[in-house]
Amino acid sequence: MTAAAPTLAHDWYPRPLPPNVQLGERTFLHSAHAFVHCASRRPVAVAVGDDSGVYHGCHFDLGPEGVVRIGRFCTVVGAVFATSGTVRVGDHTFIAHEVLIADDACAVPPGGPGEGDPDHALPDIDAPARAPRLRARIDIGADVWIGARATILGPARIGAGAIVAAGAVVTGDVPAGSTVAGNPARVVRRGPWPA
Amino acid sequence: MAYDVGRATGDWDYGELGAMVALGAGAWIERPECFERCRSTRTPAVVLGDDVRVFGWTTFNLEPGARVTVGAGTTLVGAVIMAAEQVDIGADVTVSYGVTIADCDFHPTDPAARHRDAEASAPHGDATRRAPLVARPVRIGDGAWIGIGAIVLKGVQIGAGARIGAGAVVTRDVPAGATVSGNPARPADGEER
Numbered sequence: 001m002t003a004a005a006p007t008l009a010h011d012w013y014p015r016p017l018p019p020n021v022q023l024g025e026r027t028f029l030h031s032a033h034a035f036v037h038c039a040s041r042r043p044v045a046v047a048v049g050d051d052s053g054v055y056h057g058c059h060f061d062l063g064p065e066g067v068v069r070i071g072r073f074c075t076v077v078g079a080v081f082a083t084s085g086t087v088r089v090g091d092h093t094f095i096a097h098e099v100l101i102a103d104d105a106c107a108v109p110p111g112g113p114g115e116g117d118p119d120h121a122l123p124d125i126d127a128p129a130r131a132p133r134l135r136a137r138i139d140i141g142a143d144v145w146i147g148a149r150a151t152i153l154g155p156a157r158i159g160a161g162a163i164v165a166a167g168a169v170v171t172g173d174v175p176a177g178s179t180v181a182g183n184p185a186r187v188v189r190r191g192p193w194p195a
Numbered sequence: 196m197a198y199d200v201g202r203a204t205g206d207w208d209y210g211e212l213g214a215m216v217a218l219g220a221g222a223w224i225e226r227p228e229c230f231e232r233c234r235s236t237r238t239p240a241v242v243l244g245d246d247v248r249v250f251g252w253t254t255f256n257l258e259p260g261a262r263v264t265v266g267a268g269t270t271l272v273g274a275v276i277m278a279a280e281q282v283d284i285g286a287d288v289t290v291s292y293g294v295t296i297a298d299c300d301f302h303p304t305d306p307a308a309r310h311r312d313a314e315a316s317a318p319h320g321d322a323t324r325r326a327p328l329v330a331r332p333v334r335i336g337d338g339a340w341i342g343i344g345a346i347v348l349k350g351v352q353i354g355a356g357a358r359i360g361a362g363a364v365v366t367r368d369v370p371a372g373a374t375v376s377g378n379p380a381r382p383a384d385g386e387e388r
Contacts, residue, residue, distance in 0.1 A: 107343065108289060149344065183361075183363075
């Protein structure tokens, strides 16, 4: 893991990456705009492992304690990570378009006083009247496949090799190697699909 | 010319919205593009109360006669609001990511009418031949939570403090304080999610 380049050569958004974002070797990240709502004060808020791609549509809306760790050889097409807790994504995992990975069903980006990059004009007002923001733990294993528009709500643990079908709403545990689908997501297959 | 970061972070001149939007004190709009699809000729077309927060994923997609009101302290993270007539969102409401709220089907469901409407809606079609819009206003009560990816359809009234689960498709009224989830949305069985 090496320190992030301060800016991305291809970026449309003329801001440096936050200093607490780490990109591995041979990674791709679409834009520093992915961190426009990143309020994490953790030393390493977001780490992307070697050979992983974080593509257009990905955003890291992290609260002050939020952490996202993405493994190696991951393809993250378009996920929003909305967490004040910790999300881990194992190696060789695929995440499709418009996936939401969030602490709770009604997550919002951070935006309280003093949160975020002071250069970013996040609104300086209290969060709306709602329960204290959860700090959930979400563990997504290696070789997991998450379909388009799936929602993963914390706390959740998705076992290695599992498949989350498109549009599924997952919370809790998904057994390794199983396929879950629907809202709420249920196991529809225990083992691997025929080749 | 370098991109103006303020236009992605809420630091832009809201005055450029003109009479289209009535802004409460402390209202914050992350991106001007939120209003690109607002075709309403009403003044104001959109009423935002005090301290409303509108994140950049939000789209106000209004037909010419439509009005949308949003109460004080409400946060809109990622709502596509499709309004032909009237959508009223109360105070201190939270609308999470990837939500759709629509007060109309916008296109007829009868096959023959749909056929004519499709031709009238074509890029170079005669829009005056489009089927009339049949709208049924949507109202979301104070303090309600609309979960990630939920869809709220025409005529729905969501009571104060109700909670709409992630991915719910809401086609019927939701009583105040109730929790619903699923497609179609039904009262949740115990667990709040």
